[in-house]
Amino acid sequence: MKIHEYQAKELFARYGIAVQDQAVITNAEEARAAAERLGGFVVVKAQVLVGGRGKAGGVKLARSADEAVGAARSILELTIKDLPVEKVMIAPAADIGKEYYVGLTLDRAAKQFILMVSKAGGVDIEELAVERPQEILRFHINPLDGIDEAGLKACLSQAFETPHLLEQASDVVRKMYQLTIEKDCSLVEINPYALVDGETLLALDAKVIFDDNALYKHPDVEVMKNPEEYSRDEIDAKAANLSFVSMDGEIGCIVNGAGLAMATMDIIKLYGGTPANFLDVGGSSNPEKVLNALQIITRNPRVKAILINIFGGITRCDDIANGILMAMKQIDIKLPMVIRLIGTNEEEGRALLADAGFEVAEQLSAAVQKVVSVA
Amino acid sequence: MSILIDDKTRVIVQGITGRDGSFHARAMVTDGTNIVGGVTPGKGGQKLDEIPVYDSVAECIKATDVDASVIFVPAGFASGAIREAADAGVPLIICITEGLPVVEMVSNYHYVQRKGLRLIGPNCPGLISPGKCKIGIMPARIHKPGSVGVISRSGTLTYEVVYNLTTSGYGQSTCIGIGGDPVIGSTFTDMLELFEQDSETDAVIVIGEIGGEDEEAAAEFIKTRMSKPVVAFISGRTAPPGKRMGHAGAIISGGKGTPEAKIRAFNAAGVPVADKPDEIPALLRKQRGR
Numbered sequence: 001m002k003i004h005e006y007q008a009k010e011l012f013a014r015y016g017i018a019v020q021d022q023a024v025i026t027n028a029e030e031a032r033a034a035a036e037r038l039g040g041f042v043v044v045k046a047q048v049l050v051g052g053r054g055k056a057g058g059v060k061l062a063r064s065a066d067e068a069v070g071a072a073r074s075i076l077e078l079t080i081k082d083l084p085v086e087k088v089m090i091a092p093a094a095d096i097g098k099e100y101y102v103g104l105t106l107d108r109a110a111k112q113f114i115l116m117v118s119k120a121g122g123v124d125i126e127e128l129a130v131e132r133p134q135e136i137l138r139f140h141i142n143p144l145d146g147i148d149e150a151g152l153k154a155c156l157s158q159a160f161e162t163p164h165l166l167e168q169a170s171d172v173v174r175k176m177y178q179l180t181i182e183k184d185c186s187l188v189e190i191n192p193y194a195l196v197d198g199e200t201l202l203a204l205d206a207k208v209i210f211d212d213n214a215l216y217k218h219p220d221v222e223v224m225k226n227p228e229e230y231s232r233d234e235i236d237a238k239a240a241n242l243s244f245v246s247m248d249g250e251i252g253c254i255v256n257g258a259g260l261a262m263a264t265m266d267i268i269k270l271y272g273g274t275p276a277n278f279l280d281v282g283g284s285s286n287p288e289k290v291l292n293a294l295q296i297i298t299r300n301p302r303v304k305a306i307l308i309n310i311f312g313g314i315t316r317c318d319d320i321a322n323g324i325l326m327a328m329k330q331i332d333i334k335l336p337m338v339i340r341l342i343g344t345n346e347e348e349g350r351a352l353l354a355d356a357g358f359e360v361a362e363q364l365s366a367a368v369q370k371v372v373s374v375a
Numbered sequence: 376m377s378i379l380i381d382d383k384t385r386v387i388v389q390g391i392t393g394r395d396g397s398f399h400a401r402a403m404v405t406d407g408t409n410i411v412g413g414v415t416p417g418k419g420g421q422k423l424d425e426i427p428v429y430d431s432v433a434e435c436i437k438a439t440d441v442d443a444s445v446i447f448v449p450a451g452f453a454s455g456a457i458r459e460a461a462d463a464g465v466p467l468i469i470c471i472t473e474g475l476p477v478v479e480m481v482s483n484y485h486y487v488q489r490k491g492l493r494l495i496g497p498n499c500p501g502l503i504s505p506g507k508c509k510i511g512i513m514p515a516r517i518h519k520p521g522s523v524g525v526i527s528r529s530g531t532l533t534y535e536v537v538y539n540l541t542t543s544g545y546g547q548s549t550c551i552g553i554g555g556d557p558v559i560g561s562t563f564t565d566m567l568e569l570f571e572q573d574s575e576t577d578a579v580i581v582i583g584e585i586g587g588e589d590e591e592a593a594a595e596f597i598k599t600r601m602s603k604p605v606v607a608f609i610s611g612r613t614a615p616p617g618k619r620m621g622h623a624g625a626i627i628s629g630g631k632g633t634p635e636a637k638i639r640a641f642n643a644a645g646v647p648v649a650d651k652p653d654e655i656p657a658l659l660r661k662q663r664g665r
Contacts (some may be wrong), residue, residue, distance in 0.1 A: 024650065051548045106477060108557050108587040108624075111484045126629050142500040144489070184478045213450065213623060214476035247613070258555060258621025259529020259584055262610035267651050269613045278614070280481040283512075283530075311531040311538075313500070313514045343534065344514055365653055 001210045003224045004047040006089040008206035011183075011224075016173045017190075018168075019203050020091045028073035034090045043094075044071040046085040048080045049229050051124070056080045061093055083228060087139065093203060093257035099192035100159060101136075102126055102169070104176045106186060113141040115152075115173060119159045121192040147177060168201045169193075183221055184214030233277070233296050240292035244278060249274025250304040250375050252297035252335075254290065255369050256315045264309045267364065273372035276303045283314045290323025291330060298333055305336045305375035310365060312343025321349040325356055336374040340367035377504035377549040378524065378569040378576070379467060379493075380443065384508045387412045387435055387465075389446045389456045391423055396447035397473075400426060401514050403445075406515040408508050411439045416438045433465040444500060445510050450474035453497060453505050454483055455522040461487045461494075468560070469510050470496035477623070480558040484488070487560060494560025498622065500530040500552035510550065513537075521546015523659070524570040526563055527582035528555050528589075532610060534580055543656035547574040555622030557586070563593035578604045578663055580655060581646070585611030586625045586632040594640035604662035606655055607641045607648045609634050 003011075009019040011274035023034035024047070035042045046058030053059055058080055062068035062344075068090060078085045080260050099121035107114035117137040120128055129136060139149055139155040152170060161168040176188045189207040196202050227235065237244030243258060246264070251273050255261035258280045277297065281289050295302055310320050320341065327333070340361040341349045350360045361367035388405070390396035391413025400423060400445055401580040404410050412427050412435045419430030429435040434443065444460045446453060446469065453472040460468045468487065475483075475497045495502065503513015505518035513530075517538045523545045527533040529590045533552055540547065548570075553561055570576045579601075583590035590609065597605050615622045616627040625632050638648045647658045 028478065097430050106481065106557060109589075109592065111481055111558050113481065130630070142485055143478070144485045151508065181478060184476045186477060211623075212619070213474045216451070217476070244619045245615070245620060247615065255531075257529060257531030258625060259527070259532030259582070259610050260535055261582060262612075262614060262620050262625065263532050263535070263608075265614075266610060266612040270650055275613060278618075278620055282643070311534045313531060313534055314512055315531075342538070363653070365651055 001212055001215060001221070001225055002049045002229055003208055004049065004087065004226065005045065005206050006047055006087070007224050008076070008208040009203065011179070011208060012190060012203055012206055012322065015179050016103060016170055017175050017203055019206070020094065022089055022091045024085050024087055024089050024137040028069050028076055030338060031068040031072035031088070031090060031261065032065045035062060035065040038090060038092045040064055041093045042068050042090050044068055044075060045089045046075045046080060047076060047089050048083045049226060050081040050083060052332065053080060056151055058078045058085065094194060094196045094202065096192070096196055096204070097193045097198055098195040100194070101174065101191045102176070102193045103187065103189040104173070104180055109141065113177065115139040115141065115155070117156060117159050121194070125191060139313070143181065147174060164199060165195070165201060172201070183218055184211040185209065186211050211312055233300065237279070240289065242281060242289060242293055244296065245278040247275050247277050248302070249276045250302055250305040251371055252276045252300065254279050254297065254306070254308045255283060255291045256283070256310050260309065260311055264307065264364070264368070267368045268307070268372060271368050271372045273368070273375055276300055281315070287319050287323030287326055290320055291327040294327040294333065295331060298331060298335065303335060305338065305371050306338065307367060307371040308339045309367065310341050310343070312341070312346060317341040317343060317346045317349030318345040318352060321352040325352065338367050338371040338374070340364060378566070378573050379509060379549060379551070380502060380504050380510060382407070382443045382506040382507040383409070384407050384510070385411045385440055386510055387414060387432070387441050387444045388510070389414045389432065389444055389460065390448035391415055391420070391426065391428060393447055397423055399447060403509055406509045407506070408510065411441065411469060431654070432459045432465065432629040436463050441465055443469065446470040446472055448472060454479040456639065457483050457494065458486055461490050461492055464490070464492070465493055468492060468494045469499070469501050470494065470560070471499060471501055471512060473498040475556065477557050480556065484558055486558060494633060496554040496560060499554035499559070500533065500558045502547045502551040505547055513550070513552070517541055518550065519546040521548065521575045522575055523547050524573070524576040524579040525550035525582070526566045526579065527552050528584050528624070529582060530609065532652070533582060536580060536608065536655055539653050539655055540580070545656060545659060548573060555584070555624050557624040562589050564589070564596045567593060567596050567601060571603060577644050578601065578606070578659055580659070581605060581607045583595055583607060583609045583637055584622065584625050585609070585614050585620065585627050585634055586622070588631065590637040591640040594646060597646055598644035605646045605660070606658045606662055607646050608652060609637050609648060
């Protein structure tokens, strides 16, 4: 789960990470009072859940309250990477001496947390990692051991050259790590971590991503959820306990299991079709889930055909067949539907569907070719 | 032979009285697995059919020798269950449970590792040595005994591949689902090493997916250390970057974990990558005939 910069900064403040005073507005006129309160010379930043705001014109400096209103108005009219800007954050313009990058995330290969630090802050860290990897300092943290303080100091002292800066940076890393552990973050990033007024390091931007699997432990995090992170279909699918991702193709997919669901989409593409969605109905075989899945898929106007691909293990093919029959009674599905059932109780499932006039495929490739031809 | 498990493996089930635990404990017994006990705190002394239930793993191993434990408890209790099995010294711990927070798993991984034990999963279907032992949730009847090893990050996709192998006449030595999470107890490389050593495995299928760099590490291992033929499949070629595709670990992020990089790595290691699961048997035939 992603949160906005302003939310991440509120969280940082709770953890004692130095951030600036800020105001969040949804209407350009509100920028006037905010800018006046924050000293007149301010930065106005779009709050959207994607990177690249600066390049898209979503970050502007304003030297007066009037300018702030103008900046806020133009930013609120923007759509950045398909997301309309609905909120802007206003903060005092800082006198930046130097910009650093500090990020804490998971190193999947090492199975440890990894701190990444660079003196080349303010730039896209992914680009930096590809173009000048030697400019990124790396430091691992094994949670069973905690932070190796001597190692951390040795790492950070290569970027933060005075004792005063080193002390601030070490403190920030400890707090970022505490936040990561306590709130189950998959990323905590400060870019830029900026030197202002010659001696103070401040988080001028903030990015935090949370592990969806841990949200149940953190109601205070869950309330920060922004609905625009997900499409309406994704939200409804989640409520129905379906794993769903919207795509822009024409063939609606219902599959059991994430790996098979991905492979099914890939094979659709291989045969010249385009998948409209990723949908994993999961391991249990509640017929209700098939109904919910079909409801979500059939309301997508781009969908021209539906492919149901089930490999029964825990999931029973007869339950899936009953779900399909139940859905046919409750929703008027005019789209062509190709069904492939195999595995646990496949004979029962096929018989149920044959009685209702459906043709049921056994082989995946054949089923995909068929659905691509009718879409 | 087979890897990790055989007809003598003594297995316990953590969470045996729960809905999933009891269902799959019975299915494993039906499929020939030697289930010697179950654990559910507070239900010690009860029985599931003929299987004695204990309050803790420690109690259970006082009563019987144990080679492996399979965990079916809900996500909120799974880390505790993994550590309980590790504290009791169970050599092979298989966690079926899906939805463990990654921060917890990072600690769990090192906790098990430091005790010199082996963890498979979480978020996995388990493993099966057809005709000998099944520890997990896969349908045993699509398998058949043979000499092909299968390693996968997925569940039903593995069934699809195994079904294609079996119907093409290729039986399996052991099939392992290592799990779809970002941090898992055993990687492709760990399992490839065991298959390379196993005298009755003569080829291996690797079923990877987008996210992380385990497939790239596996390709490197195959290139430098593996003599047996390997065929791969990668799912998620159509997945958009930044989106988690069901499995918590199946996400292309920061330019890493792309299918192209994985396919390139396998090809560079001399491993053909099938475009569809039903192409795997033919590629296997070709590789074995080299």
